[in-house]
Amino acid sequence: MQKAYQFYLEKLQTIYNLDEAKAIANNVFEEVMLVKPHQIKILNIDLSEEEETNLMDILERLLTHEPIQYILGNAWFYGNKFSVTPDVLIPRSETEELVELVIEKIKENYKKETATFQLIDIGTGSGCIAISLKLALPHWQVFGLDKSKNALTIAKQNAKSLNADVQFIEDNILNIQQGETTQFFDVIVSNPPYILEQEQLAMSKNVLNFEPPEALFVDNNSPLIFYEAIANYALQYLKKDGFLFFEINQVFGAETLKMLADKGFVDIALLKDINQNDRMIGCRKG
Secondary structure, three states: OHHHHHHHHHHHOOOOOHHHHHHHHHHHHHHHOOOOHHHOOOOOOOOOHHHHHHHHHHHHHHOOOOOHHHHHOEEEEOOEEEEOOOOOOOOOHHHHHHHHHHHHHHHHHOOOOOOOEEEEEEOOOOOHHHHHHHHHOOOEEEEEEEOOHHHHHHHHHHHHHOOOOEEEEEOOHHHOOOHHHOOOEEEEEEOOOOEEHHHHHHOOHHHHOOOOHHHOEEOOOOOOHHHHHHHHHHHHHEEEEEEEEEEOOHHHHHHHHHHHHHOOEEEEEEEEOOOOOEEEEEEEEO
């Protein structure tokens, strides 16, 4: 097993740096061989022919830059394992910070656990935000909205496996069809597409070649198209003094703040992620 692990590291370092290669190799051996990273050096186990074939098949896919999360079919987010396919984005650690922010603000401002509060995650994808919030706030009624039927299939699967009672809605926030009978919300949260098409040149192949482009990119001339649409939706369906939270493109922090202020939102705050990049905005409906 040690030789197989070292072979993995050597091959993966042809396209990844050492830290990334180690993280991927550790993930593979833990998931496939059920061996913790610290055990690899002390366990003298010969691989069966089937195990060796399985590992080499995975390595072959990894060397095409295919993300390990899609190969294994899962990704960890906020302490839980979520199913992922190329129909949904792979959850990122920065988005965990958005979830943490929402939970913190809700616990500060909504004290009555016996009351029913409503929250919607717009562009829910795998459901990682909505499900994580429901698990942390079980007395809240949580919805997840997405235009992709395939993404919603994954989100529903994740909600079921994690025992999270989230209601999912198929709709397009750019052309919302819910009509006047839609739910009113105390909190709206979204991590919408925000990467400019021109930024593709600087992105890695594992993102460009495998993750769903419609969940990543916006037209160079309309960087705030989803933020405008969600803010307008919030003006209509967010309760007075309700919260609106976004994950944002750090390049457009100032523009997003101005857009929200121009629409009358108050208590607008731009917050940095763990890497000190402008990443989150929280505000309230005035």
